[in-house]
Amino acid sequence: MIEITERISLDPEEIEETFVRASGPGGQNVNKVSTAVQLRFDIRHSPSLPEAVRLRAERLAGKRLTKDGVLVLTAARFRSQERNREDAVERLVALLQEAAQRPEPRRPTRPSRAAKQRRVDTKTQRGSIKKLRQRPPRDD
Template identity: 60%
Template sequence: MPKIEVTKDIALEESELEFSFLRASGPGGQNVNKVESAVQLRFDIANSPSLGEAVKRRLERLSGQRCTREGVLVIFAQTHRSQDLNKKTALARLIGLIAEAAEKPKPRIKTRPSLSARKRRVDKKVQRGETKKLRNSPTE
């Protein structure tokens, strides 16, 4: 069975992808009324054997509203007048999302401000307070 390479570690089976074709909206003359050029790509993230658990979680988070409650990612493409180009566009978007999800996030390293930086901050606050004090009317 043909595989679609996403990254050097991840390759999807074509059987994991489900394409359906719909009539596109927008310009296109009579062509838009009779040809089903829009593509809806469905990819079941939750049951995909090609992805690891961490990648699945990141992909669900990245896909946002395009992901159903059941964990199915739905990508809709209708930019081109050609069904084949829309299919390629939808597939490219899916590959881009999976590639982005495959990158491990860099762990945050906790840092603390240096002593001199804390001193500068306090000095600036004191200076600002002095400036504001000068704006008050004299009390005498």
């Protein structure tokens, strides 16, 4: 089991990995060996994720989420297939850990009377500076 938090863990069977050829470093090896990893994880139908975490994970995934609710991560930073697999799983775990944290609710606040007064005073001062830039009235 892949541990996300104390309460949430994923079954490795839920993760699908395919290997593709990667661009980047590797010399001639890059043309012969499929070292990049394309990890697929079905967020929408995963029995391991609570509903709240699932919704936040879908929002965090953004463009990496397909229409069917499958998260697709591609890892090709390293030259070895094994290190790219580890990297892809680490990125999945990091995304799900972030989704598992409940966002702190926003408490609406109002500006104080002093803050409102400072704002008005600054606007008045700015207006008087601009007024000084005008041409003086002609005395004819």
